[in-house]
Amino acid sequence: MSRIFPLAVVAAFSFGVLSCATAPATRKGSMSAPDHFGDVRVTEHRHGDDLLSAGLGLRGLAGMPSAFANPSAPTPAELRRRAIQSSWKGIADLGPLGGFGTVYGAVPAVPGREFTAFATLPGAHAPHRVLVQVPDDFDRTRRCLVVTASSGSRGIYGAIALAGGWGLPRGCAVAYTDKGTGAGYFDTAEGTGVRLDGTRAKAGEAPLEFEPVGVAADAGIAVKHAHSGDNPEADWGRHVLQAARFGLAMLDRAFPNEAPFTPANTRIIATGLSNGGGAVLRAAGDDSEGILAAVVALEPNIHVAGRGRPFYDYATEAALLLPCALAAPEFDGVPFARVAHVAPPAWAIRCASLRAHGRLSAVMPGAQAAEALAMLRASGWQDDALAVAASSTSLDLWRAVTAAYASAYLKRPAGAMPCGFSYRAQIAGIATGVDAAIRAAWWSDGSGVPPGAGVVLAGGTDFSPDPALPGNLCLRELWTGQGDDARRLRDAVDATAAALPRVDLPILVVHGAQDGLIPVAFSSDPYVKWLRASGRSPVFWKVPYAQHFDAFLAFPDFGDRHAPLLPFGYVALDRAWAHLADGRPLPEDAAVRDTRPRGAGALDAAMLALPER
Structure with missing residues (x-):
């Protein structure tokens, strides 16, 4: 079931995060600038559907791509199910040797509601997606909101394997932002883009995730991250903080009798990996209002001016x-x-x-x-x-x-x-029009940066x-x-460089010692040293034998040499929550020294030597 609510009818709460779409913006970059959201779409996910796996469960997530009854015109529910599946498979090792579901992690059925909208940052040209998942068993006694940003350039579910996988089963709501990326590709030849529900529409028929202005019909495929006219990476921190404010607003909508939900009564943990990890660290530096209670960043793409390398x-x-x-x-x-x-x-x-x-x-x-x-x-x-x-x-x-x-x-x-x-549709190296079935699946299958999903880099x-x-x-x-x-x-x-977080903000950074995409020597190492030189006390786990892509561990020989990073992210979130909710001390850096590569067999707990939860 789905409903569309104009944002104007969603009551603003005392923290003051909501404004109508016509509200004037304050100066660009101000954390007090009003947020701009479109209509909010609400969907319910129960009875064979759920928030965490769209009803697929662990076996279904690991299996073949979820089918469309009509490949040229998939339904919103079908697109959502496949988007969730592709996001899980792009991040986690769900293979039989990887240990997910046995050594660490689980995919229980989590019924609940989703609230999603197009949002715009003050000063930006293009909108982006924000989404909040509210489980039916949301813990009202220990209010928790996990806020996250997509890894890489993925779409709105791009961090579900980390933020959703940890937060939803624990009764936390989870707020997502695509941080100005995603697979809402615009076909310039056909003049179509992606609606809020994931289906495609002609420009002018409905609000679209990305609708370039004045682009020629022969320009190929327009991709939001590359072609929006913004530098979304410069605003990653603002995207995360905006998603947190949207999350609080949607909790007000979900539980009006218990509103308002504010940072004073709802603990907000920001987490992400790769580009999403960089985004939450950027949010830590931009959080002048004290929205965030803790930050857990995995393999972050983070840049410190004058240190490391971008x-x-x-x-x-x-x-x-x-x-x-x-x-x-x-x-x-x-x-x-x-x-x-x-x-x-x-x-x-x-x-x-x-x-x-x-x-x-x-x-x-x-x-x-x-x-x-x-x-x-x-x-x-x-x-x-x-x-x-x-x-x-x-x-x-x-x-x-x-x-x-x-x-x-x-x-x-x-x-x-x-x-x-340019980005083009090609078959066997020959430029061609886009097949309707391929185009219909872009939103669920695309990574946000071609090639892939029938689009090539030409x-x-x-x-x-x-x-x-x-x-x-x-x-x-x-x-x-x-x-x-x-x-x-x-x-x-230079505009993407991190700012210092507040002194008392708990920050945990988890990075694979053998990361070959975002090398720790260029990113987390200099970031952590910078924090410590500036009087901060981050927790830094440099995980032996872990690299950037847990999903690659399913490949023969490659997985034998490495350990997964995702379980360390879950434990780091456990420790951050125990610190916030129960007053436990934060862990030590040296807690991950004994991790070993998986080897040719199945992963077991002794190989990970996970820190105490």
């Missing part, structure tokens, strides 16, 4: 140099490092290309690989991170992500992305033996160069 810097460097460095003997036997039966091998081609462009001085392939590896080490890359970064290199992830980020930083529309990139290539090199060189030049675009991009990255 993601765009080291990702564009990795995209250029790692394909060559992987030929070095240090990567023999490393999963994903070599692609068999490719002649000539891709790493040798990249080495030769880099020498031809004056990036390497060595003549022989072996010496070129050693030189590329030495350059990476000299810029701060550690060997454990480099070995795991081979997976991102083999999947061409560096180029895909930085192309989107460059477009966002430079505020480029679809059809005018930097370095000649352009930035040539017909040489190393076709991706021109785009990678161009993206790197936007960081290292001196042109106007390079200066604008670096200014946009």
Whole structure:
């Protein structure tokens, strides 16, 4: 069942977070600026449906993609079920060896209601989604609201495996924000985007998640993160705090006899992983009103001005140099490092290309690989991170992500992305119109950054033996160069730097020691050192053998070498809650020293050596 409530009829509570859509905004960046929400859609999820798995349960979440009765016109309920499933599978290792549901975690049925709306930050061009899940067994005696932001560039359910998986079974409400990302893709040729319920509509027929203005019909697929005209990453903290205020407002709506819900009577824990982890740490620095009670960040993409390195810097460097460095003997036997039966091998081609462009001085392939590896080490890359970064290199992830980020930083529309990139529908390398069934599933299946779900990253290539090199060189030049675009991009990255949180805010940071996408040496290490040098006392768990993608642990050989990170996130949330609700002391940093890799068999609790709950 679903109902639409104009936000004007949702009573504002004493904390003063709600305003009508026409309320004037105060200065951009002010935490007291009024929030702008569209109509609120309310859906009920019971009797074979639920909040945590849409009725699929653990076995269903791990299985084949949830089916659509009519693939070209799925219902809102079908789209929601598949979006929840794809979000779980993108974050958690649900495979038979991974231990989810036996060693840690569970997916019980959690009936309740969802409240969702399009929201806009003051000064932003494009809306984004906010969503609150309120379980029927919400604990009214120990009021708890978990607020989270999607990992990567995922849609609104992108953090359900962490925030929902921990909070909903404990009687907490969970507030989500997509932080200006998500898979509400706009097809410029057809002129359609995504409604609030996940179905597609023509521009002008209904409010859409993303509706670019003035874009040409041949511009390809418009993606909110890359093409909104905003720099959403600069506002990640504001997105999280806005979602927290929306969550309190929706608790007022859900339980009017017990309103108001405020930070004074409802404990608010912010948690997220990857980009979502960076977002909640950014919220900690932006929280001038004291909304948050604690923050738990997993593998955060966090940047501190003058410390560490921002993601765009080291990702564009990795995209250029790692394909060559992987030929070095240090990567023999490393999963994903070599692609068999490719002649000539891709790493040798990249080495030769880099020498031809004056990036390497060595003549022989072996010496070129050693030189590329030495350059990476000299810029701060550690060997454990480099070995795991081979997976991102083999999947061409560096180029895909930085192309989107460059477009966002430079505020480029679809059809005018930097370095000649665009997003297109292609079949067997031939540009084509979008199949109706593929387009209908974008919202549930898309990651927020193509390629994927029938959309490819086009352009930035040539017909040489190393076709991706021109785009990678161009993206790197936007960081290292001196042109106007390079200066604008670096200014946009500077706007994403974290601010210091208040002194008494409990902060727990959990990061894999072998993270190859967001290396701990560039992100959490400098962030934690900065906090401590500034009089803060964060808890920092650097988890041995953990890397960035728990979902990759289902791959043979890869999972044998690593440990999952998600269970440590659950325990960190347990400890944060015990500190807030029961006055228990926060844990020590050294609590995760004894973790071991899973090995060839199934995960068991002894391998994790989880800290005491």
